[in-house]
Amino acid sequence: MTPLLSVEGLSIGFGRDEPVVRDVSFDVAPGGTLALVGESGSGKTITCRAALRILPRAAQIRSGKITLNGGKAPLELLSLSERQMRNVRGNRIAMIFQEPMRSLSPLHRIGNQVSEVLWLHGRKSEAEARKEVLECFERVGFPEPERTYHSYPFELSGGMRQRAMIAMAMVAKPDLLIADEPTTALDVTTQAQVLGLMKELQRDTGMAMILVTHDLGVVANMAEDVVVMHKGRVMEAGPAAPILSDPAHAYTRALIEAAPKIPAASHNAPPQAKEDLILELKSVSKTYTLRAGKGWAPPTYIHACRGVDFKLPRGKTLAIVGESGSGKTTAARIALGAEPPDPGGEVLFRPTPEGETVKVHQMDRAARTAFQREAQMVFQDPYSSLSPRMRILDTMVEPLEIHGIGTAAERRDKAAKMLQTVGLGPEMLQRYPHAFSGGQRQRLSIARALMLDPALIVCDEPTSALDVSVQEQILRLLEKIQEHQGLSYLFISHDLAVVARIADEVAVMRRGLIVEQAPPETLFHNPQHPYTKALIAAQPEPDIDRPINLDLVAQGAGAPDSWPEHFRFTGAEAPPLVMLEPGHKVRCYV
């Protein structure tokens, strides 16, 4: 059978530099799915963009051939004129991008942007195009296609925008869909649903797909063939099953090992003894008031957190898991004193076992300064959390300067020591952040947080912007530091697999409420709440025999009023958080 798309000996480079893609070849069968797997910088994105010839201006295709079959005659994509190429784009080959938030124009209605594909390829009148687009919207799962047609992108959630992007790519019925990390920016349950949708559409229309991803779990769920890339070269290629179960190349093996997994062990952990608490939240709620646009309309209240209770024992890690908007970051901000809770809530902090307990929200200036030394934060985005205009040294010693600790030489020595702790060299102190990779920057953030010798570190999704292998290193580093220095972590994440590895206790949040709370072993092997079950089911695993169970995901990830009766909640009324067994709390009616 002739392949639909075949790439032969493709090399791409920038300027006079070494090529970033070297001699890459692969075939995509009609109706088949090929996964291009690799870490950032592996050249996978540039390879697939070469097929549409939408490369950065400075990139040059040095050699190679990309052939698109299936039309009247095979097309040599790299030698087509720009005008002919336009006829291929969107029509024969469509593309979905990584960031659904930014890949749609904010100023045009969704319907207009999607119908445009049909207008451009001159096949339909406006009325016909509209009809077809509405059908397509219904197909990709918009409950009210008509309303979506007239919506602007900012009126839709991330998952819905990605559905709109999929509709845009599908509407002209292309032969090949290139999806560049289509679900990386989405919550894990949304990711499962979007992947399920893509698979279904592919089955219905018979189009082929190139899936670019760094997540082997996604590959196992979607692809028939895999191409593993590293530093611009193909490391391993072939059918997905053997590569995932028995990788031949060392790099593939390393990738698979680095992929976080939900542990297979299945014993219930003994409940922890909880005497020495470093941090305790007592019935913390947070309500935001949205001022209505017009003066006379009543304001809207958003309940970001509702009655959150948790205890963090000294030297342990408590993880809060939930999708965006679940209130996990708000809870962490309140715990750090960055925001006051609603009246009635209380945050207690005890810096040392012998020390006295302080109320985080009723401190005077001196107590607050002392508290800030004890509690530090590591942020999600290592690219924007370091000032690009400060040398690493200045960034590192700044906390010491603020608190007036040590002399200049002592501060410097400490900074050098901390860099070594996180696995970087002291000679890097004079550099600026742009000289570091994402993983190195996150190490720097951790080193900066450690400068004040805190007792508690709040980590807000510290690894979600990183590649899997780098994520693995950062997690290991965090564990090592905890072991050495007896730190306590409050760990915020949407990724259950990451949490499974690092947490001593996990609280699952949804719509501002903790719905289930237990040690990870208990939680993953005896989940009770439908939402926890959905989170676990939605986690893509790099194992071809364990596909995502979409029914479970759909059931749990839906609105809380669609849950089974004894979990259901609507509006302000919610079931109580009940202790089912020691250390395992679930929000349900018993």
Add this chain to the structure above:
Amino acid sequence: MEILRYAIYRFGTMLLTLWVVSVLVFVIINLPPGDYLSNQIAELRASGQTAGVEKAEFLRREYALDKPLWQQYSIWIGFMPGPHGFSGLIQGNFGWSFEFDRPVAEIVGDSLWLTVLVNLAAVLFVYLVALPLGVLAAARSRTWVDYTSAFVGYLGLATPNFLLALILFYYGHRWFGLPIGGLMDPIYEGEPMSWEKVKSILIHLIVPTFVIGTSGASAMMQRLRANMLDELGKPYVETAIAKGMAPSRMLAKYPLRVAFNPFVADIGNLLPSMVSGSVLVSVVLGLQTIGPDLLQALKSQDMFLSAFILMFVALLTLIGTMISDVLLVLLDPRIRYEGRDA
């Protein structure tokens, strides 16, 4: 419907702002000790001209300058009856100019509309030049098109306006026979509008428009270019290309729409900066705009005249910002829907 309500609301806030401005203008003008008349009276007393003193004293009473400040203000605006009943700005009486010894309305009359005309022409020039050049410079960034337009633009920014005016007058007259100075042929001054007069004004407008507009146009062009370059790197541009759009159509539909916002938002700023910036140019070019009048009035503490001109400039500014606000709401759905449940 929504937009109409917003426009009405915006108009309301504009009136409120105008009121605040009027208070500020009046207070600031009265901050320096003395006023035009008391200065004059002192001068006349010193030189022993008692007849003049009587007239000045009469004017002081006539214009209620002997009353407390807040009453003076209220009479000036027309909130309170003066010596001749309600007769203030609201009632259409712009006051009396002591310096020129004529009603303010008579002095500014023509120059008011000429000011609006010159500045509208300049704003139009700014937009017509900056829009295509800015887009072109961004689309062909780092090519000779970009560099040339940037060079010419910086030249325009850096050349002092009055120098540019003199140069243009010289060469405009020599090569194209353009008239020098003024806004119309002197024979039409004070004449009723006629086709010939309009033609004369239009020809006289060419050089001033160019002079006043050049620096604004080059600044605007650079801003548009920078905005466009920011937008061109955004993923939605890539999405549009991946759909198979032709580059020119894509540019106009997507990035330009987004980059347009600051462009529109500038209308409000452009008007006042041109009015005040063109004072010097008006003096040099001999334009009959209110710029030179304002300068003269401020120098001699001619309070009603200067207050009126300042109010007029404020009104222009407020109208400009109101237009840009309403246009922004029309252009950008994100602003339009703010506060509404998405």
